[in-house]
Amino acid sequence: MGPLEGLAYGFSIALLPGNLFACFIGVLVGTIVGVLPGIGPVGAMALLLPSTFAMHPATALIMLAGIYYGAMYGGSTTSILVNVPGEAGSVVTLLDGYQMTRKGRAGAALTISAVGSFFAGTVGVVGIMLAAGWLADVAIQFGPPEYFAITLGGILLLSRLSGGSILNAFVMVALGLALGTVGMDSISALRRFTFGSVQLAQGIELVPVIMGVYGVAEVLLLAEEGIAKTQIASVKLRELLPTPEEWRRSTMPIARGSVVGFLTGLVPGPAAVLSTFISYTVEKKMSKTPEKFGTGMIEGVAGPEAANNGATAGAMVPLLSLGIPFSPATAILLGALVVHGLQPGPLMISQRPEVFWGFVASMYIGNLMLLILNLPLVGVFVTVLRLPQHVLATLVLLLCLVGAFSLSNSFLDLWVLVIFGVFGYALRKLRVDPSPMVVALVLGPMMEKTLRQALFLTRGSVVDLVARPLSATILVLAAAALFAPLLVRLVRGRGFAKPTP
Protein backbone atom coordinates (compact mmCIF):
# COMPACT_ATOMS: atom_id res chain seq x y z
CA MET A 1 0.00 0.00 0.00
CA GLY A 2 1.41 3.38 -1.01
CA PRO A 3 1.20 6.38 1.34
CA LEU A 4 -1.85 7.96 -0.35
CA GLU A 5 -3.73 4.72 -0.71
CA GLY A 6 -2.82 3.86 2.86
CA LEU A 7 -4.00 7.21 4.14
CA ALA A 8 -7.34 6.89 2.34
CA TYR A 9 -7.75 3.46 3.91
CA GLY A 10 -6.71 4.94 7.25
CA PHE A 11 -9.42 7.59 7.09
CA SER A 12 -12.01 4.90 6.45
CA ILE A 13 -10.89 3.34 9.76
CA ALA A 14 -10.42 6.53 11.76
CA LEU A 15 -13.80 7.93 10.72
CA LEU A 16 -15.68 4.95 12.17
CA PRO A 17 -17.91 6.35 14.93
CA GLY A 18 -16.18 4.37 17.68
CA ASN A 19 -12.71 5.53 16.64
CA LEU A 20 -13.87 9.11 16.16
CA PHE A 21 -15.28 9.05 19.68
CA ALA A 22 -12.07 7.51 21.09
CA CYS A 23 -10.05 10.20 19.35
CA PHE A 24 -12.27 12.92 20.82
CA ILE A 25 -12.04 11.50 24.35
CA GLY A 26 -8.26 11.19 23.96
CA VAL A 27 -7.65 14.76 22.83
CA LEU A 28 -10.16 16.09 25.38
CA VAL A 29 -8.47 14.29 28.28
CA GLY A 30 -5.10 15.33 26.82
CA THR A 31 -6.09 19.00 26.74
CA ILE A 32 -7.38 18.85 30.32
CA VAL A 33 -4.29 17.16 31.77
CA GLY A 34 -2.18 19.49 29.66
CA VAL A 35 -3.90 22.53 31.15
CA LEU A 36 -3.62 21.21 34.72
CA PRO A 37 -0.14 21.73 36.11
CA GLY A 38 1.26 18.76 37.99
CA ILE A 39 -0.69 16.09 36.15
CA GLY A 40 1.01 15.15 32.90
CA PRO A 41 0.07 13.14 29.85
CA VAL A 42 2.13 10.09 30.85
CA GLY A 43 0.30 9.61 34.13
CA ALA A 44 -3.05 10.11 32.40
CA MET A 45 -2.19 7.58 29.69
CA ALA A 46 -1.19 5.03 32.33
CA LEU A 47 -4.44 5.70 34.20
CA LEU A 48 -6.58 5.15 31.12
CA LEU A 49 -4.62 2.17 29.79
CA PRO A 50 -6.76 -0.44 31.62
CA SER A 51 -9.91 1.02 30.06
CA THR A 52 -8.53 0.26 26.58
CA PHE A 53 -8.13 -3.48 27.16
CA ALA A 54 -11.61 -4.15 25.83
CA MET A 55 -11.11 -1.99 22.72
CA HIS A 56 -9.80 -2.82 19.27
CA PRO A 57 -6.02 -2.18 19.25
CA ALA A 58 -6.39 0.64 16.69
CA THR A 59 -9.00 2.33 18.89
CA ALA A 60 -6.79 1.97 21.97
CA LEU A 61 -3.83 3.49 20.15
CA ILE A 62 -5.95 6.36 18.78
CA MET A 63 -7.25 7.29 22.22
CA LEU A 64 -3.98 7.01 24.15
CA ALA A 65 -1.96 8.87 21.51
CA GLY A 66 -4.66 11.58 21.52
CA ILE A 67 -3.90 12.19 25.20
CA TYR A 68 -0.20 12.52 24.38
CA TYR A 69 -0.40 15.11 21.62
CA GLY A 70 -3.50 16.74 23.11
CA ALA A 71 -1.49 17.59 26.22
CA MET A 72 0.95 19.57 24.08
CA TYR A 73 -1.91 21.89 23.09
CA GLY A 74 -3.30 22.21 26.59
CA GLY A 75 0.06 22.78 28.26
CA SER A 76 0.68 26.01 26.39
CA THR A 77 -2.61 27.51 27.59
CA THR A 78 -1.49 27.39 31.22
CA SER A 79 2.00 28.62 30.36
CA ILE A 80 0.63 31.63 28.53
CA LEU A 81 -2.18 32.57 30.90
CA VAL A 82 -0.89 31.58 34.34
CA ASN A 83 2.90 31.66 33.98
CA VAL A 84 3.05 28.04 35.22
CA PRO A 85 3.87 25.31 32.70
CA GLY A 86 0.88 23.01 32.22
CA GLU A 87 3.37 20.25 31.48
CA ALA A 88 7.09 19.90 30.83
CA GLY A 89 6.87 20.50 27.06
CA SER A 90 5.52 24.00 27.69
CA VAL A 91 8.19 25.34 30.01
CA VAL A 92 9.84 27.38 27.27
CA THR A 93 6.52 28.81 26.12
CA LEU A 94 6.04 30.76 29.31
CA LEU A 95 9.21 32.80 28.77
CA ASP A 96 7.63 34.85 26.02
CA GLY A 97 4.04 33.62 26.22
CA TYR A 98 3.35 35.05 29.66
CA GLN A 99 5.08 38.30 28.75
CA MET A 100 2.65 38.59 25.82
CA THR A 101 -0.22 38.13 28.28
CA ARG A 102 1.14 40.99 30.37
CA LYS A 103 1.13 43.13 27.25
CA GLY A 104 -2.47 42.19 26.52
CA ARG A 105 -1.61 39.85 23.64
CA ALA A 106 -2.61 36.58 25.37
CA GLY A 107 -5.19 35.85 22.70
CA ALA A 108 -2.65 36.14 19.91
CA ALA A 109 -0.19 33.92 21.76
CA LEU A 110 -2.88 31.26 22.27
CA THR A 111 -3.94 31.35 18.62
CA ILE A 112 -0.40 31.23 17.27
CA SER A 113 0.49 28.35 19.57
CA ALA A 114 -2.61 26.36 18.59
CA VAL A 115 -2.12 27.02 14.88
CA GLY A 116 1.59 26.21 15.18
CA SER A 117 0.78 22.99 16.99
CA PHE A 118 -1.75 22.10 14.31
CA PHE A 119 0.70 22.80 11.49
CA ALA A 120 3.45 20.77 13.21
CA GLY A 121 1.03 17.95 13.92
CA THR A 122 0.16 17.79 10.23
CA VAL A 123 3.79 17.92 9.14
CA GLY A 124 4.52 15.23 11.71
CA VAL A 125 1.87 12.92 10.32
CA VAL A 126 3.33 13.27 6.82
CA GLY A 127 6.72 12.56 8.36
CA ILE A 128 5.43 9.40 10.05
CA MET A 129 3.91 8.18 6.79
CA LEU A 130 7.16 8.56 4.91
CA ALA A 131 9.72 7.74 7.61
CA ALA A 132 7.93 4.83 9.25
CA GLY A 133 7.35 3.07 5.95
CA TRP A 134 10.95 3.55 4.87
CA LEU A 135 12.40 2.52 8.24
CA ALA A 136 10.18 -0.55 8.35
CA ASP A 137 11.49 -1.63 4.94
CA VAL A 138 15.06 -1.29 6.18
CA ALA A 139 14.32 -2.91 9.53
CA ILE A 140 12.99 -6.11 7.98
CA GLN A 141 16.62 -7.10 7.44
CA PHE A 142 17.55 -6.47 11.08
CA GLY A 143 18.53 -9.46 13.18
CA PRO A 144 19.12 -9.77 16.93
CA PRO A 145 22.56 -8.06 16.75
CA GLU A 146 21.04 -4.93 15.16
CA TYR A 147 18.16 -4.83 17.62
CA PHE A 148 20.60 -5.23 20.48
CA ALA A 149 22.66 -2.32 19.14
CA ILE A 150 19.56 -0.15 18.75
CA THR A 151 18.31 -0.80 22.28
CA LEU A 152 21.75 -0.33 23.83
CA GLY A 153 22.47 2.77 21.72
CA GLY A 154 19.03 4.15 22.55
CA ILE A 155 19.57 3.77 26.28
CA LEU A 156 23.00 5.42 26.07
CA LEU A 157 21.64 8.36 24.05
CA LEU A 158 18.71 8.75 26.37
CA SER A 159 21.05 8.95 29.37
CA ARG A 160 23.00 11.70 27.64
CA LEU A 161 19.93 13.72 26.68
CA SER A 162 17.69 13.32 29.69
CA GLY A 163 19.12 16.43 31.35
CA GLY A 164 20.96 16.53 34.64
CA SER A 165 24.10 14.50 35.22
CA ILE A 166 24.97 11.41 33.20
CA LEU A 167 25.84 9.66 36.45
CA ASN A 168 22.30 10.08 37.77
CA ALA A 169 20.89 8.92 34.45
CA PHE A 170 23.11 5.83 34.56
CA VAL A 171 21.95 5.02 38.09
CA MET A 172 18.37 5.23 36.83
CA VAL A 173 19.22 3.03 33.83
CA ALA A 174 20.87 0.41 36.05
CA LEU A 175 17.83 0.34 38.31
CA GLY A 176 15.47 0.01 35.34
CA LEU A 177 17.52 -2.78 33.76
CA ALA A 178 17.67 -4.66 37.07
CA LEU A 179 13.90 -4.31 37.60
CA GLY A 180 13.39 -5.63 34.08
CA THR A 181 15.05 -8.93 34.98
CA VAL A 182 12.61 -9.70 37.80
CA GLY A 183 10.29 -12.58 36.99
CA MET A 184 10.33 -15.54 34.67
CA ASP A 185 13.31 -15.73 32.30
CA SER A 186 11.82 -15.73 28.80
CA ILE A 187 14.31 -18.29 27.44
CA SER A 188 14.91 -20.81 30.24
CA ALA A 189 11.63 -20.19 32.17
CA LEU A 190 13.70 -19.94 35.35
CA ARG A 191 12.33 -17.64 38.07
CA ARG A 192 14.70 -14.81 38.85
CA PHE A 193 14.71 -12.37 41.79
CA THR A 194 11.21 -13.39 42.86
CA PHE A 195 12.27 -14.36 46.40
CA GLY A 196 9.63 -17.08 46.36
CA SER A 197 6.73 -14.78 45.45
CA VAL A 198 4.31 -16.24 42.92
CA GLN A 199 3.04 -12.79 41.88
CA LEU A 200 6.56 -11.51 41.20
CA ALA A 201 7.07 -14.33 38.66
CA GLN A 202 5.04 -12.22 36.22
CA GLY A 203 7.65 -9.51 36.55
CA ILE A 204 7.25 -5.90 37.62
CA GLU A 205 4.49 -4.32 35.59
CA LEU A 206 5.34 -1.12 33.74
CA VAL A 207 2.03 0.64 34.28
CA PRO A 208 1.98 0.82 38.11
CA VAL A 209 5.61 1.98 37.98
CA ILE A 210 4.64 4.78 35.57
CA MET A 211 1.52 5.67 37.57
CA GLY A 212 3.75 5.88 40.63
CA VAL A 213 6.57 8.04 39.30
CA TYR A 214 4.39 10.25 37.09
CA GLY A 215 1.06 10.19 38.97
CA VAL A 216 1.49 9.67 42.70
CA ALA A 217 4.86 11.47 42.83
CA GLU A 218 3.40 14.59 41.20
CA VAL A 219 0.43 14.61 43.55
CA LEU A 220 2.82 14.40 46.51
CA LEU A 221 4.50 17.54 45.14
CA LEU A 222 1.08 19.21 44.94
CA ALA A 223 0.39 18.07 48.51
CA GLU A 224 3.34 20.13 49.71
CA GLU A 225 1.55 23.27 48.65
CA GLY A 226 -1.79 22.40 50.24
CA ILE A 227 -4.43 24.83 49.03
CA ALA A 228 -3.06 27.07 46.31
CA LYS A 229 -4.95 29.77 44.46
CA THR A 230 -4.06 30.50 40.85
CA GLN A 231 -4.28 33.87 39.18
CA ILE A 232 -5.71 33.46 35.70
CA ALA A 233 -5.78 36.14 33.04
CA SER A 234 -9.06 36.13 31.12
CA VAL A 235 -9.24 36.30 27.35
CA LYS A 236 -12.12 37.57 25.24
CA LEU A 237 -13.00 35.82 22.03
CA ARG A 238 -12.29 38.75 19.70
CA GLU A 239 -8.84 39.22 21.24
CA LEU A 240 -7.84 35.84 19.87
CA LEU A 241 -6.99 37.15 16.42
CA PRO A 242 -3.29 37.91 15.89
CA THR A 243 -2.34 40.98 13.85
CA PRO A 244 -1.02 40.46 10.28
CA GLU A 245 2.40 41.42 11.61
CA GLU A 246 2.23 38.67 14.24
CA TRP A 247 1.17 36.13 11.64
CA ARG A 248 4.05 37.10 9.38
CA ARG A 249 6.63 36.83 12.15
CA SER A 250 5.31 33.41 13.21
CA THR A 251 5.31 31.66 9.84
CA MET A 252 8.97 30.72 9.62
CA PRO A 253 9.38 29.82 13.32
CA ILE A 254 6.40 27.46 13.00
CA ALA A 255 7.86 25.83 9.89
CA ARG A 256 11.32 25.47 11.45
CA GLY A 257 9.87 24.31 14.77
CA SER A 258 7.86 21.58 13.04
CA VAL A 259 10.94 20.14 11.36
CA VAL A 260 13.20 20.52 14.40
CA GLY A 261 10.53 18.88 16.54
CA PHE A 262 9.97 15.93 14.25
CA LEU A 263 13.70 15.23 13.94
CA THR A 264 14.18 15.49 17.72
CA GLY A 265 11.32 13.06 18.15
CA LEU A 266 13.19 10.42 16.16
CA VAL A 267 16.11 10.46 18.59
CA PRO A 268 15.84 8.65 21.93
CA GLY A 269 15.30 11.10 24.74
CA PRO A 270 12.67 13.36 26.26
CA ALA A 271 11.89 14.65 22.78
CA ALA A 272 8.90 16.89 23.48
CA VAL A 273 10.77 18.84 26.15
CA LEU A 274 14.12 18.88 24.41
CA SER A 275 12.67 20.03 21.08
CA THR A 276 11.19 23.17 22.65
CA PHE A 277 14.59 24.20 24.01
CA ILE A 278 16.26 23.53 20.66
CA SER A 279 13.62 25.47 18.77
CA TYR A 280 13.83 28.43 21.17
CA THR A 281 17.60 28.53 20.75
CA VAL A 282 17.29 28.32 16.96
CA GLU A 283 14.76 31.18 16.85
CA LYS A 284 16.92 33.31 19.10
CA LYS A 285 19.94 32.70 16.87
CA MET A 286 17.99 33.47 13.68
CA SER A 287 16.42 36.60 15.12
CA LYS A 288 17.71 40.07 14.31
CA THR A 289 16.76 41.12 17.81
CA PRO A 290 17.78 38.18 20.04
CA GLU A 291 17.98 40.47 23.06
CA LYS A 292 14.21 40.96 22.93
CA PHE A 293 13.52 37.27 23.60
CA GLY A 294 11.91 36.88 27.00
CA THR A 295 9.97 40.13 26.67
CA GLY A 296 7.01 38.76 24.72
CA MET A 297 8.35 37.78 21.30
CA ILE A 298 5.80 35.82 19.28
CA GLU A 299 8.64 33.83 17.67
CA GLY A 300 9.49 32.40 21.10
CA VAL A 301 5.98 30.99 21.37
CA ALA A 302 5.46 29.90 17.76
CA GLY A 303 8.65 27.86 17.34
CA PRO A 304 8.65 25.81 20.56
CA GLU A 305 4.90 25.18 20.43
CA ALA A 306 5.23 23.76 16.93
CA ALA A 307 8.31 21.80 17.99
CA ASN A 308 6.72 19.90 20.87
CA ASN A 309 3.92 18.70 18.63
CA GLY A 310 6.32 17.71 15.88
CA ALA A 311 8.28 15.76 18.47
CA THR A 312 5.30 13.72 19.66
CA ALA A 313 4.76 12.69 16.04
CA GLY A 314 8.44 11.89 15.49
CA ALA A 315 8.51 9.71 18.60
CA MET A 316 5.91 7.45 16.98
CA VAL A 317 8.32 6.46 14.19
CA PRO A 318 10.70 4.17 16.15
CA LEU A 319 7.71 2.73 18.00
CA LEU A 320 5.66 1.89 14.90
CA SER A 321 8.43 0.75 12.58
CA LEU A 322 10.90 -0.89 14.98
CA GLY A 323 8.65 -1.69 17.93
CA ILE A 324 11.05 0.15 20.21
CA PRO A 325 9.75 2.88 22.53
CA PHE A 326 12.25 5.54 23.51
CA SER A 327 10.06 7.46 25.94
CA PRO A 328 7.69 6.60 28.79
CA ALA A 329 4.73 7.79 26.71
CA THR A 330 5.49 5.55 23.74
CA ALA A 331 6.25 2.71 26.18
CA ILE A 332 2.62 2.91 27.29
CA LEU A 333 1.45 2.84 23.67
CA LEU A 334 3.57 -0.27 23.16
CA GLY A 335 1.97 -1.78 26.26
CA ALA A 336 -1.49 -1.06 24.85
CA LEU A 337 -0.62 -2.91 21.62
CA VAL A 338 1.11 -5.87 23.29
CA VAL A 339 -1.93 -6.51 25.49
CA HIS A 340 -3.81 -7.27 22.26
CA GLY A 341 -1.10 -9.65 21.09
CA LEU A 342 0.19 -7.14 18.56
CA GLN A 343 3.95 -6.85 18.22
CA PRO A 344 4.81 -3.46 16.70
CA GLY A 345 7.72 -3.79 14.33
CA PRO A 346 8.60 -3.70 10.65
CA LEU A 347 5.87 -6.19 9.80
CA MET A 348 3.04 -4.41 11.56
CA ILE A 349 2.48 -1.84 8.81
CA SER A 350 1.87 -4.53 6.20
CA GLN A 351 0.24 -7.15 8.43
CA ARG A 352 -2.04 -4.91 10.46
CA PRO A 353 -2.57 -1.93 8.13
CA GLU A 354 -5.79 -0.96 9.88
CA VAL A 355 -3.85 -0.25 13.09
CA PHE A 356 -1.04 1.74 11.48
CA TRP A 357 -3.00 3.71 8.88
CA GLY A 358 -6.05 4.14 11.11
CA PHE A 359 -3.79 5.63 13.73
CA VAL A 360 -1.99 7.94 11.28
CA ALA A 361 -5.28 9.22 9.86
CA SER A 362 -6.66 9.71 13.37
CA MET A 363 -3.79 12.08 14.11
CA TYR A 364 -4.99 14.38 11.32
CA ILE A 365 -8.49 14.29 12.74
CA GLY A 366 -7.29 14.67 16.31
CA ASN A 367 -5.22 17.74 15.47
CA LEU A 368 -8.23 19.32 13.79
CA MET A 369 -10.38 18.58 16.86
CA LEU A 370 -7.69 20.10 19.06
CA LEU A 371 -7.59 23.29 17.02
CA ILE A 372 -11.33 23.70 17.58
CA LEU A 373 -11.17 22.67 21.25
CA ASN A 374 -8.31 24.98 22.06
CA LEU A 375 -9.31 28.18 20.31
CA PRO A 376 -12.99 29.01 20.70
CA LEU A 377 -13.28 26.87 23.81
CA VAL A 378 -10.10 27.95 25.55
CA GLY A 379 -12.14 29.65 28.28
CA VAL A 380 -13.85 26.38 29.17
CA PHE A 381 -10.56 24.62 29.74
CA VAL A 382 -9.19 27.43 31.79
CA THR A 383 -12.04 26.90 34.25
CA VAL A 384 -10.55 23.52 35.20
CA LEU A 385 -7.72 25.54 36.71
CA ARG A 386 -10.28 26.98 39.13
CA LEU A 387 -10.99 23.51 40.53
CA PRO A 388 -9.68 23.33 44.08
CA GLN A 389 -6.27 21.72 43.74
CA HIS A 390 -6.39 19.65 46.94
CA VAL A 391 -9.67 18.01 45.88
CA LEU A 392 -8.23 17.24 42.46
CA ALA A 393 -5.00 15.85 43.96
CA THR A 394 -6.90 13.52 46.30
CA LEU A 395 -9.15 12.24 43.52
CA VAL A 396 -6.17 11.59 41.24
CA LEU A 397 -4.58 9.51 44.02
CA LEU A 398 -7.74 7.46 44.44
CA LEU A 399 -7.91 6.91 40.67
CA CYS A 400 -4.28 5.77 40.64
CA LEU A 401 -4.99 3.28 43.45
CA VAL A 402 -8.10 1.77 41.91
CA GLY A 403 -6.56 1.91 38.43
CA ALA A 404 -3.40 0.07 39.51
CA PHE A 405 -5.43 -2.63 41.21
CA SER A 406 -7.73 -3.08 38.22
CA LEU A 407 -4.80 -3.76 35.84
CA SER A 408 -4.64 -7.40 36.89
CA ASN A 409 -6.57 -7.43 40.19
CA SER A 410 -3.33 -7.71 42.06
CA PHE A 411 -2.33 -6.28 45.43
CA LEU A 412 1.28 -6.41 44.29
CA ASP A 413 0.60 -3.73 41.64
CA LEU A 414 -0.85 -1.56 44.39
CA TRP A 415 2.36 -1.80 46.42
CA VAL A 416 4.48 -1.18 43.32
CA LEU A 417 2.42 1.98 42.73
CA VAL A 418 2.92 3.30 46.26
CA ILE A 419 6.62 2.39 46.49
CA PHE A 420 7.42 3.99 43.14
CA GLY A 421 5.25 6.98 43.99
CA VAL A 422 7.35 7.71 47.07
CA PHE A 423 10.56 6.91 45.21
CA GLY A 424 9.54 9.19 42.33
CA TYR A 425 8.82 11.98 44.81
CA ALA A 426 12.30 11.56 46.32
CA LEU A 427 13.79 11.71 42.80
CA ARG A 428 11.92 14.95 42.07
CA LYS A 429 13.31 16.44 45.27
CA LEU A 430 16.81 15.45 44.13
CA ARG A 431 16.06 16.80 40.63
CA VAL A 432 16.68 13.41 39.04
CA ASP A 433 14.64 12.52 35.96
CA PRO A 434 13.03 9.07 36.35
CA SER A 435 12.43 8.51 32.62
CA PRO A 436 15.72 6.62 31.94
CA MET A 437 14.57 4.10 34.55
CA VAL A 438 11.17 3.68 32.90
CA VAL A 439 12.62 3.28 29.41
CA ALA A 440 15.29 0.86 30.67
CA LEU A 441 12.58 -1.19 32.37
CA VAL A 442 10.87 -1.58 28.98
CA LEU A 443 13.95 -1.99 26.82
CA GLY A 444 15.87 -4.20 29.29
CA PRO A 445 14.04 -7.45 28.53
CA MET A 446 14.34 -6.70 24.77
CA MET A 447 18.03 -6.05 25.18
CA GLU A 448 18.63 -9.25 27.13
CA LYS A 449 16.72 -11.40 24.67
CA THR A 450 18.45 -9.95 21.61
CA LEU A 451 21.86 -10.13 23.30
CA ARG A 452 21.45 -13.80 24.13
CA GLN A 453 20.10 -14.64 20.68
CA ALA A 454 22.89 -12.65 19.02
CA LEU A 455 25.62 -14.32 21.08
CA PHE A 456 24.12 -17.66 20.18
CA LEU A 457 24.29 -16.70 16.49
CA THR A 458 27.89 -15.47 16.65
CA ARG A 459 28.90 -18.43 18.86
CA GLY A 460 29.82 -16.17 21.70
CA SER A 461 32.00 -13.76 19.78
CA VAL A 462 31.45 -10.19 20.96
CA VAL A 463 33.56 -8.91 18.07
CA ASP A 464 31.24 -10.48 15.50
CA LEU A 465 28.33 -9.02 17.41
CA VAL A 466 29.43 -5.39 17.18
CA ALA A 467 31.38 -5.55 13.91
CA ARG A 468 28.33 -5.94 11.69
CA PRO A 469 28.07 -2.74 9.66
CA LEU A 470 24.74 -1.54 11.04
CA SER A 471 25.33 -2.41 14.69
CA ALA A 472 28.79 -0.86 14.52
CA THR A 473 27.41 2.37 13.05
CA ILE A 474 24.67 2.63 15.65
CA LEU A 475 27.01 1.96 18.56
CA VAL A 476 29.68 4.37 17.28
CA LEU A 477 27.05 7.11 16.88
CA ALA A 478 25.73 6.51 20.39
CA ALA A 479 29.23 6.49 21.85
CA ALA A 480 30.06 9.68 19.96
CA ALA A 481 26.97 11.40 21.35
CA LEU A 482 27.83 10.17 24.82
CA PHE A 483 31.45 11.27 24.87
CA ALA A 484 31.44 14.22 22.44
CA PRO A 485 30.75 16.89 25.08
CA LEU A 486 33.55 15.47 27.22
CA LEU A 487 36.00 15.53 24.29
CA VAL A 488 34.97 19.04 23.29
CA ARG A 489 35.64 20.20 26.82
CA LEU A 490 39.05 18.52 26.84
CA VAL A 491 40.09 19.94 23.46
CA ARG A 492 38.86 23.41 24.32
CA GLY A 493 40.52 23.30 27.70
CA ARG A 494 43.90 22.56 26.10
CA GLY A 495 43.62 24.51 22.85
CA PHE A 496 42.33 27.86 23.96
CA ALA A 497 42.70 27.92 27.72
CA LYS A 498 40.46 30.97 27.78
CA PRO A 499 40.47 32.77 31.12
CA THR A 500 37.05 32.51 32.69
CA PRO A 501 35.37 35.88 33.01
Next chain:
Amino acid sequence: MLARAVPLILLVAAGVYLTVALRLPFGAAARPGAGFYPVIVAVFAIVVALVATASAFRGAPGAGAVELDAAPRRRVMITVVALVAFCLVLPWVGYPAAAFAFVTVVLRYLGGRWTTALLTGVLSSAGSYGLFAVLLDVPLPHGPW
Protein backbone atom coordinates in the same frame (compact mmCIF):
# COMPACT_ATOMS: atom_id res chain seq x y z
CA MET B 1 20.08 13.57 53.96
CA LEU B 2 18.00 12.36 51.01
CA ALA B 3 20.86 13.05 48.58
CA ARG B 4 23.03 10.57 50.51
CA ALA B 5 20.37 8.05 51.50
CA VAL B 6 19.08 7.35 47.99
CA PRO B 7 22.41 6.32 46.36
CA LEU B 8 23.40 4.40 49.50
CA ILE B 9 20.15 2.41 49.44
CA LEU B 10 20.63 1.73 45.73
CA LEU B 11 24.22 0.59 46.34
CA VAL B 12 23.05 -1.92 48.95
CA ALA B 13 20.30 -3.09 46.62
CA ALA B 14 22.82 -3.54 43.80
CA GLY B 15 24.97 -5.69 46.11
CA VAL B 16 22.02 -7.90 47.03
CA TYR B 17 21.10 -8.10 43.33
CA LEU B 18 24.63 -9.28 42.43
CA THR B 19 24.68 -12.03 45.06
CA VAL B 20 21.35 -13.39 43.78
CA ALA B 21 22.46 -13.04 40.14
CA LEU B 22 25.64 -15.02 40.82
CA ARG B 23 23.58 -17.97 42.03
CA LEU B 24 21.70 -18.19 38.69
CA PRO B 25 23.15 -20.43 35.93
CA PHE B 26 25.63 -18.22 34.08
CA GLY B 27 26.13 -20.39 31.00
CA ALA B 28 28.90 -19.50 28.55
CA ALA B 29 29.30 -16.69 26.05
CA ALA B 30 28.06 -18.90 23.22
CA ARG B 31 25.16 -20.22 25.32
CA PRO B 32 24.31 -17.51 27.83
CA GLY B 33 22.22 -18.76 30.76
CA ALA B 34 19.60 -17.04 32.89
CA GLY B 35 22.27 -15.40 35.03
CA PHE B 36 24.46 -14.06 32.21
CA TYR B 37 22.75 -10.75 31.62
CA PRO B 38 21.79 -10.09 35.28
CA VAL B 39 25.47 -10.36 36.26
CA ILE B 40 26.43 -7.76 33.64
CA VAL B 41 23.62 -5.49 34.85
CA ALA B 42 24.67 -6.03 38.47
CA VAL B 43 28.29 -5.06 37.80
CA PHE B 44 27.14 -1.94 35.93
CA ALA B 45 24.72 -1.09 38.76
CA ILE B 46 27.38 -1.48 41.46
CA VAL B 47 29.88 0.68 39.59
CA VAL B 48 27.45 3.57 38.98
CA ALA B 49 25.92 3.32 42.46
CA LEU B 50 29.40 3.36 43.99
CA VAL B 51 30.40 6.48 42.06
CA ALA B 52 27.08 8.15 42.89
CA THR B 53 27.42 7.35 46.60
CA ALA B 54 31.01 8.57 46.66
CA SER B 55 30.13 11.86 45.00
CA ALA B 56 27.11 12.35 47.29
CA PHE B 57 29.29 11.92 50.39
CA ARG B 58 32.01 14.20 49.04
CA GLY B 59 29.61 17.13 48.68
CA ALA B 60 28.38 19.20 51.60
CA PRO B 61 25.76 17.42 53.73
CA GLY B 62 22.26 18.42 52.72
CA ALA B 63 23.36 19.62 49.30
CA GLY B 64 21.01 18.83 46.44
CA ALA B 65 17.70 18.39 48.20
CA VAL B 66 15.67 21.38 49.28
CA GLU B 67 14.58 21.16 52.90
CA LEU B 68 10.86 21.54 53.50
CA ASP B 69 9.08 23.49 56.20
CA ALA B 70 7.22 21.57 58.87
CA ALA B 71 3.72 22.10 57.42
CA PRO B 72 4.37 20.91 53.85
CA ARG B 73 6.43 17.99 55.17
CA ARG B 74 3.54 16.98 57.41
CA ARG B 75 1.11 17.10 54.45
CA VAL B 76 3.37 14.86 52.35
CA MET B 77 3.96 12.44 55.25
CA ILE B 78 0.26 12.11 55.96
CA THR B 79 -0.49 11.45 52.29
CA VAL B 80 2.19 8.75 52.15
CA VAL B 81 0.95 7.15 55.39
CA ALA B 82 -2.60 7.20 54.00
CA LEU B 83 -1.44 5.48 50.78
CA VAL B 84 0.34 2.73 52.73
CA ALA B 85 -2.60 2.35 55.10
CA PHE B 86 -4.96 2.02 52.13
CA CYS B 87 -2.91 -0.88 50.73
CA LEU B 88 -2.74 -2.55 54.14
CA VAL B 89 -6.42 -2.39 55.05
CA LEU B 90 -7.92 -2.88 51.57
CA PRO B 91 -8.06 -6.71 51.76
CA TRP B 92 -9.70 -6.54 55.23
CA VAL B 93 -12.20 -3.68 55.16
CA GLY B 94 -12.92 -3.68 51.41
CA TYR B 95 -12.72 -0.97 48.77
CA PRO B 96 -15.71 1.27 49.60
CA ALA B 97 -14.69 1.75 53.23
CA ALA B 98 -10.97 2.10 52.46
CA ALA B 99 -11.58 4.60 49.66
CA PHE B 100 -13.94 6.67 51.81
CA ALA B 101 -11.48 6.82 54.69
CA PHE B 102 -8.56 7.58 52.36
CA VAL B 103 -10.22 10.47 50.54
CA THR B 104 -11.68 11.99 53.70
CA VAL B 105 -8.45 11.89 55.68
CA VAL B 106 -6.18 13.12 52.88
CA LEU B 107 -8.53 15.90 51.84
CA ARG B 108 -8.97 17.06 55.43
CA TYR B 109 -5.21 17.20 56.02
CA LEU B 110 -4.48 18.92 52.70
CA GLY B 111 -6.61 21.77 53.97
CA GLY B 112 -10.20 20.96 53.06
CA ARG B 113 -13.07 21.54 55.47
CA TRP B 114 -14.58 18.52 57.30
CA THR B 115 -17.84 18.85 55.36
CA THR B 116 -16.06 18.97 51.97
CA ALA B 117 -13.84 16.07 52.98
CA LEU B 118 -16.71 13.84 54.13
CA LEU B 119 -18.90 14.67 51.15
CA THR B 120 -16.10 14.10 48.61
CA GLY B 121 -15.20 10.88 50.43
CA VAL B 122 -18.72 9.50 50.13
CA LEU B 123 -19.23 10.59 46.52
CA SER B 124 -15.82 9.50 45.21
CA SER B 125 -15.79 6.09 46.88
CA ALA B 126 -19.33 5.35 45.70
CA GLY B 127 -18.65 6.74 42.23
CA SER B 128 -15.38 4.88 41.68
CA TYR B 129 -16.83 1.66 43.10
CA GLY B 130 -19.77 1.96 40.72
CA LEU B 131 -17.51 2.66 37.76
CA PHE B 132 -14.88 -0.01 38.36
CA ALA B 133 -16.66 -2.79 40.26
CA VAL B 134 -20.12 -2.55 38.70
CA LEU B 135 -19.54 -1.23 35.17
CA LEU B 136 -16.05 -2.57 34.44
CA ASP B 137 -16.38 -5.81 36.46
CA VAL B 138 -13.19 -5.33 38.44
CA PRO B 139 -13.34 -7.69 41.47
CA LEU B 140 -12.60 -4.98 44.03
CA PRO B 141 -12.63 -6.43 47.55
CA HIS B 142 -15.89 -5.40 49.26
CA GLY B 143 -14.94 -6.32 52.83
CA PRO B 144 -16.79 -8.39 55.44
CA TRP B 145 -20.15 -6.64 54.94
